[in-house]
Amino acid sequence: MASSSRSGPTFKLHPLVIVNISDHYTRVKAQTQRSVSTGTASSSLTAANGSAAPRVFGCVIGEQRGRTVEIFNSFEMILDPISQTLDRAFLEKKQELYKKVFPNFYILGWYSTGNDAEESDMQIHKALMDINESPVxxxxxxxxxxxxxxxxxxxxxxVAAHLTGIHSAIKMLNSRIRIVHQYLLAMQRGDVPLENSLLRQVSSLLRRLPAMESEKFQDDFLMEFNDTLLMTYLAMFTNCASTMNELVEKFSTIYDRHSRRGGRTSFI
Structure with a gap:
């Protein structure tokens, strides 16, 4: 199982998906080459064109639990090679069949083959956004x-979905902080009774925040900053010394060659 993790969601890709995509590409490529050699064209190929290296397209299905996206399986899509439009009836039928066998699986996005993403891929991506608002x-x-x-x-x-998720999380955190702040103000005014357990929890949370205005923070920050500058200067000095050493070696080599040709004369 291949996995990918970063600041955004964590992706888990099962080997079956890679096998399905590889098999899909191999079959379409073989059929395309056979069609070209016989002078016929097949309309059932889900390739972008009839070239020797066609692109194939399909949907990926799986589960999403929180920030973890796990891709279990995939199936092929029927794509019009000219208009780049999807066969909606076929897509809905395949989705319905998979839901009967795997009720927890949903269409998470789509797949294709190629060296890099192309501008025409956005049309397919947008077409799937009515099924999944943030397809992978x-x-x-x-x-x-x-x-x-x-x-x-x-x-x-x-990217938009990722930024929207971050914005929603920050907005929710801000609303929770406002609620706690208003409750503490009401407690200070005497509108609500004091709760020592709640005050201890708030105090514990505040102690976890970085004290950026303290003298210790400033001292530590300046020390880290100076150490970084020192390492940068040392790297520059090392590069300069290495360059100077190479220059001296080249000068010595040229001087030796000139001395052997014209005797022990000075080299300018």
């Missing part, structure tokens, strides 16, 4: 590179 995009690069050891899989998330 799984991109598999079918090109073989023996120099790379990592899986050629990239997962893109909707």
């Amino acid at each position: 995009y799984v991109l598999l690069n079918p090109a073989i590179s023996h120099a790379k050891k990592d899986l050629p899989v990239t997962i893109f998330e909707t």
Whole structure:
């Protein structure tokens, strides 16, 4: 199982998804090459064009629990190669069939093959936003590179949805702080009775906040800042010394060659 974690959601990609996408691409590529060699074209191929390296498209399904997105399986999509529109009837039918077998699975996004995302992919991405408001995009690069050891899989998330989630979390935190602040003011005025347990919890939370105005913080900050500058200066001095050493070696090499050619004369 491949996983990806950062400041946003955590993605878990099961191997079955990679196998399905690879099989989909291999079949479409073989059918495309066979169609080109025989001079026929197949309308059932979910490829973007009839080139030697077609792109295939499909949906990824799985579960999302909090900030963890787990992709379990995938299925192919029927895409019009000219208008880049999805077959809605086929998509809804496949979704209904999967819901009967896996009631907890939902369409999390879609996948395609290629070296990088293209501008035309946004049309497919927007078309799926009525099913999932923040669909993920799984991109598999079918090109073989023996120099790379990592899986050629990239997962893109909707940036707007990520920022919206952060904004909602900050807004909720702000509302909770306002409630606590108003309750403390009411307690100070005597409108509500004192609760020592609540005051201890608030005091504990306040002690966890960084004391940015204290002298200790300023001293520690200046020490870290000076250490960083010192390391930067040392790195610059090291680079200058290395460059000077290379220059001296080149000068010595040229001087020796000139001395062997013209005798022990000075080199200008």
